[in-house]
Amino acid sequence: MAATLFLFCADPLHPLRTDPHVADEAGAARAAGAGTALIDHDALLAGDAGAAVARVERGAGAAWYRGWMIPAGRYAELAEALAGRGTTLLTGPEAYRRAxxxxxxxxxxxxxxxxxxxxxxxxxxxxxxAELAAAAAPLGGGPGIVKDYVKSRKHEWHEACYTPDLSDTGRLAAVTRRMVELQDGFLTGGVVIRSFEEYPGPGEARMWWVDGVPVLTTAHPDHPGVRPAPALCAAGPRLAPLVAELGCRFVTTDLALRSDGVPRVVEVGDGQVSDLPRGAAGTAGGERLFRALVRAAGTRSAPS
Ligand SMILES: Nc1ncnc2c1ncn2[C@@H]1O[C@H](COP(=O)(O)OP(=O)(O)OP(=O)(O)O)[C@@H](O)[C@H]1O
Ligand SMILES: [Mg+2]
Structure with missing residues (x-):
């Protein structure tokens, strides 16, 4: 059987090298017994999936992707281009969009x-x-945030993310317009409106799940030095049934401690495009994650 393959993004400036963003992960993947190949992320986003996978050997078998986010439609094109070369992504396009x-x-x-x-x-x-007001109505009033289906403008918090009262439609619309403007061509899917919750803790924890098992909990990559709170690290058993129900093989859950001490899921992500905190790939935890991914590749057929 062919070794599990990891597809990493190529460095746009040096197409034969791994993008520096994930270069240390390529080492961790190889140490776990996987093969590695490069894809051209720019070509994929430009709509040329064939060119994006031109350097992937034919008949490579089952593959995980690790790298920059990919819009779900482009991910489906990637899966199709790879299938044409005899390679199956272990997370199929529907599962990718779901997470x-x-x-x-x-x-x-x-x-x-x-x-x-x-x-x-x-x-x-x-x-x-009027559409925004109708969408926000079931959330009631009070503070809220807006983002697109995947990303927020958290660094432009007051201008394009947070609104003090969701029932103030004028303000909600202004913040949403600014978010859409700043996201520009990268706006994904549409507008999400969320009730705001207080997370006073020092930082989020990112829990990494492979086939329903929480194999690693790291800091959020925005705060690589913050040690995840024990209550967040202990949330795995409560979340496991939900992750199982989602039915995606490799996902992350970003967790924060609400002011009443309850761990909350701030967001879910596809594990293939979730960042590890700087330096984590070379740690024992990083090794564990890549070993789990290699093991998973050999244990089940790829879902849709
Ligand atoms: N409903 C909420 N209540 C309180 N704070 C929130 C809420 N949603 C988001 N935040 C805060 O805003 C930050 C960014 O939100 P979120 O993680 O959803 O966006 P993102 O752009 O996808 O971030 P990233 O991909 O970097 O994790 C969160 O880390 C959290 O601190
Ligand atoms: Mg987040």
Whole structure:
């Protein structure tokens, strides 16, 4: 049987090298017994999936991807281009979208994540005020945040993310318009509106799941030095049934401690495009994660 393959993004400046963003992970993957290959992320996002996978050997078998985020439609094109060369992504396109975009995972995690609503929108075209008001109404008033189906403008918090009162439709619309404007062509799916919860803790924990098992808990990559709170590290058993229900093989859950001490899921992500904190790939935890991924590749057929 062919070794498990990891597909990493190539360095745009040196196409034969791994993107520095994930270069240490390529070493960890090889140490775990996997093979590695490079894909051209720019070509994939430009719509040329054939060129993106041109350097992947034919008949490589089962593969995980690790690298920059990919819009779900482009991921489907990647899967198809790889299939044409005899390589199957271990997370199929439907499962990828389910974990990557909030509307895909929200229903499963509704009890443990802030209340949310969403409405589709295209880049550069924010929803009308009346549509936003109707979408936000079930959340009631009080503070909220807006983001797209995948990413927020958290670094432009007051301008394009947070709003003090969701029932103030004028303000909600202004913040949403600015978020859509700043996301520009990268706006994914549409607009998500969420009730705001207080997370006073020092930082989020990112729990890494492979086939329903929490194999690693790291800091959030925004705060690589922050040690995850014990209560967050202990949340695995409570979340395991939800991760199992989601049915995606490699996911992350970002966890924060609410002011009442309850661990909450801030967001779910596809593990292939979730960042590890700087330096984590070379640690014992990083090794454990890559070994689990290699083991998983040999144990089940790929889902849709
Ligand atoms: N409902 C909420 N209540 C309180 N704080 C929130 C809420 N949603 C998001 N935040 C805060 O905003 C930050 C960014 O939100 P979120 O993680 O959803 O966006 P993101 O852009 O996908 O971030 P990243 O991919 O870097 O984790 C969170 O880390 C959290 O601190
Ligand atoms: Mg986040």
């Amino acid at each position: 990557h975009e909030l509307p895909g995972w929200y229903g499963t995690f509704a009890a443990v994540t802030p209340r949310s609503a969403w409405l589709p929108a295209a880049p550069g075209d924010p929803p009308a005020e």
